Amino acid sequence: MSARIITAFSSRLTIDTGAIRANYRSLARHVAPAECGAVIKADAYGLGARVAAPALHAEGCRTFFVAQLREAFDVADTLGADAAIAILNGLDPGCEAACAEAGFLPVLNAPGQVERWRRLARAKGTALPAVLQVDSGMSRLGLDAAAAAALAADPAFPREVALRFVMTHLACADAPGHAANAGQLARFQAIRALFPEARASIANSGGAFLSPAYHCDLVRPGIALFGVQPSPDGPAMRPVVRLEARILQIREVEAGSGVGYGLDHVAPTRQRLATLGIGYADGWPRSLGGAGAAWHAGARLPIVGRVSMDSLTVDLSALAPDALSEGDFVALLGPCQSLADVARDAGTIPYEILTRLGSRSERTFVETVQ
Ligand SMILES: *Cc1c(COP(=O)(O)O)cnc(C)c1O
Numbered sequence: 001m002s003a004r005i006i007t008a009f010s011s012r013l014t015i016d017t018g019a020i021r022a023n024y025r026s027l028a029r030h031v032a033p034a035e036c037g038a039v040i041k042a043d044a045y046g047l048g049a050r051v052a053a054p055a056l057h058a059e060g061c062r063t064f065f066v067a068q069l070r071e072a073f074d075v076a077d078t079l080g081a082d083a084a085i086a087i088l089n090g091l092d093p094g095c096e097a098a099c100a101e102a103g104f105l106p107v108l109n110a111p112g113q114v115e116r117w118r119r120l121a122r123a124k125g126t127a128l129p130a131v132l133q134v135d136s137g138m139s140r141l142g143l144d145a146a147a148a149a150a151l152a153a154d155p156a157f158p159r160e161v162a163l164r165f166v167m168t169h170l171a172c173a174d175a176p177g178h179a180a181n182a183g184q185l186a187r188f189q190a191i192r193a194l195f196p197e198a199r200a201s202i203a204n205s206g207g208a209f210l211s212p213a214y215h216c217d218l219v220r221p222g223i224a225l226f227g228v229q230p231s232p233d234g235p236a237m238r239p240v241v242r243l244e245a246r247i248l249q250i251r252e253v254e255a256g257s258g259v260g261y262g263l264d265h266v267a268p269t270r271q272r273l274a275t276l277g278i279g280y281a282d283g284w285p286r287s288l289g290g291a292g293a294a295w296h297a298g299a300r301l302p303i304v305g306r307v308s309m310d311s312l313t314v315d316l317s318a319l320a321p322d323a324l325s326e327g328d329f330v331a332l333l334g335p336c337q338s339l340a341d342v343a344r345d346a347g348t349i350p351y352e353i354l355t356r357l358g359s360r361s362e363r364t365f366v367e368t369v370q
Contacts, residue, residue, distance in 0.1 A: 009362035010277025011245040015047050017055040018368040019238040023225045024059045031208055034215035037063035039222030046355040049075045051365050057083055065220055069095050072104045086131050096120045100128055107131040109141040121160040129162040136188040138171040145191055152194035165199035166192045173206030174231045205230035228339055228350045243333035245278035247326050259313055260305025272316040279310045283356030285346040292345045295336035
């Protein structure tokens with residue numbers, strides 16, 4: 001008797017938690033003595049926060065960041081009571097009691113959020129822990145300098161808010177030479193000096209590879225943990241994901257045959273084609289039509305024609321006719337092709353490619369040790 005392993009998915013995403021852990025260790029070493037936190041918003045950039053978060057906790061990570069309160073609830077039970085979870089998008093109206101009860105740290109981004117947190121603290125008769133975000137030039141989230149100064153001058157503020165740290169976010173951290181970085185650092189240092197008791201945090205992954213001045217007390221990497229080089233000057237991180245898609249059908253078409261929606265591709269000669277079970281509904285960008293590729297055994301298999309919702313077609317001409325059969329898997333991400341390669345071909349950034357994957361693929365976690 002032979003057992004046959006079947007998979008009910010047309011594509012599979014393999015996530016290496018050993019690589020996530022190794023990336024955390026190397027970031028933590030690089031930013032020491034600053035603390036290294038971890039940003040696990042958007043389900044750990046699409047990879048699975050319920051697996052990534054405890055793996056990072058096992059490496060010593062104790063400060064986690066999500067974007068939404070919902071995401072904090074989704075992951076909290078996978079972490080020890082010694083871990084803090086901060087909510088980057090802030091404190092939504094009506095969520096104050098739930099946030100306080102769960103022990104999450106709201107990132108207070110606007111005066112109204114500060115006021116609502118203080119009101120709850122007064123009602124409870126105790127200071128409530130929080131993070132304060134100030135805007136140092138990105139104009140996205142955070143108090144302006146005047147609002148921060150008003151808080152710092154208010155003697156009641158420290159009785160109501162136990163400020164864990166003051167943070168800001170860099171607009172151009174992935175461009176180390178950009179003059180805006182130094183400007184943001186200077187503005188942030190001026191504001192954070194108003195809160196001498198609180199710790200400070202400015203750097204995301206890119207910021208971690210600017211000068212050590214950007215490390216402050218706590219660094220907040222996300223994308224680098226998940227295997228993407230954070231900036232041109234940054235080190236290569238260990239790749240975390242591999243993506244493969246199944247061959248649904250192989251066919252030979254005559255010269256002049258049109259392929260896919262709109263018949264955008266017309267075979268220039270007789271062509272051997274494979275239709276793969278992955279499309280834009282799986283997060284594989286439609287903009288890769290006629291631009292991207294799959295890979296097999298070192299051979300590049302160009303995508304021909306448009307990417308459909310559930311499938312796309314590649315040219316197998318680079319391979320021997322018997323190299324692949326229907327049901328086989330070919331590679332889309334891995335040693336052959338990085339997230340950065342795909343992002344470049346798709347005209348976007350690795351963040352967008354990564355966060356869109358995984359909702360429809362079979363997700364398998366492996367832990368390679370290296
Ligand atoms: C997403 C985010 C991060 C992490 O950014 P990466 O570039 O992925 O390292 C850090 N801080 C804030 C405020 C964020 O929104």
